[in-house]
Amino acid sequence: MSDVHITHIGGPTALIEVGEWRLLTDPTFDPPGRRYSFGLGTSSHKVAGPALALSDLPPIDAVLLSHDHHGDNLDDAGRALLPSAKVVITTVAGARRLGGRARGLKPWAATRLEAPGQPTLEITATPARHGPPLSRPLTGDVIGFALTWKGQQHGALWISGDTVLFDGVRQIADRFQVGTALIHLGGVRFPITGPIRYTMTAADAVELCGLLRPQLAIPVHYEGWDHFQQGRDSMERDFARAPEDVRSRIHWLPVGVTTAVTA
Template sequence: MTGVRVTHVGGPTSLVEVGGWRILTDPTLDPPGRRYAFGWGTSSRKLVGPAVSADALGPIDAVLLTHDHHGDNLDDAGRALLPTAGTVLTTVSGAGRLGGNARGLAPWSSMRLERAGLPTIEVTATPCRHGPPLSGAIVGDVVGFALRWESQQHGELWISGDTVLYGGLREVADRVRVGVALLHLGGVRFPVTGPVRYTMTARQAVELCRLVRPRTVVPVHYEGWKHFQEPRPVIEHAFARAPDVHRLVRWLPIGTPSDLEI
């Protein structure tokens, strides 16, 4: 087992298949058209539905939920799926709200996914800041996830989560050897809060990649929602201006399984 199969379902949602495990990130599975409120006067409309429906996903062994309180990371259909998954890993506060099979991880704490006949996967929560300094009390807790298993040759699978570039991500560069990075981009902002960003811009992603030095970079969380301000062409332009990063980028066709070395 030297690779991982990733299906970008849309938005932040990806299906990760490795060694018999089927792991889903941030399930957003509602149809398009609805407007979702995110609190403090912010809201957004979902423009595109999932490339793979909830019914077509098949059984899910674990859900990695970066945060539960925003509809662009967990919508109604995604929430309905959670009880059917073996384990839901999320923030400590989110696990308290969800209950049931949800388990909370504070940044840099870990939990193992274990099952007879399957490789053990160690999941470590990584820091996120979903907005400007001191915004945590308003936007709430978010975590990323680093996944490690024995056969990895180039490093761990890292899901950044919804975050801007800040000191906590620089810790990832110091503490995690990243093989494949699923980066939540989109440069999210809202009219009511002006120029403030709530996820990484492409320029921040370039800086982050130079710090973390992953072998492969997979952009996610850049399409399908009104509040995503940097779609693929903007991201591609920024990456093209940084050849050292551009050569690392792998755009996954949405809805189609892709095999990645790790």
């Protein structure tokens, strides 16, 4: 079970297929054109829609939801999809809000997906902080996800979730060998909070890849919304200045195209 198929649908949303398992990250399927409020005077305008429609998706076994309270990670169409998934794995606070089949995990806690004839997937919540120190009461809880299963060649499949680079993220290198990393970037900022950043930049990704040394590092969460301050062109310039050992690990997925990777 070393072959994985990943389809970057747009923004933070990706379909991950491991054997017969179908996992969906941070579902955002609303059409473009709307402005979403994130609280405390922050907001963003959605400028691009998803590369796939909800009707294009296979049945979803699990939604990996880094957080439920921001519309660029869970919009109205994505929220409407949740009841059709067999399970939603998210933060403890998010699971309380969502109810139903949602499972809430604290950082470093784990849960499993098990089914006859399928590889058992262990899903570990990893630390995330959606802003500078002491911002959690304002920005809310967020988690990432490390997926492991028998037969992986290169290590865990890790999804960062919306986070800045901080010690909790750096600790992942001490706990996991990461094979494939889906890294939420975009350098999110808002006019009302000035230079404060709420997600990682390409420079942060370079440092992080130097620590984690993944086989593949896949940027996501950098297009489709006007609060992303660093798009692909800017990130590619930063990556071009990185050491070759890091540059060789960056892999851009064509949006909407299913790509096979070796996990």
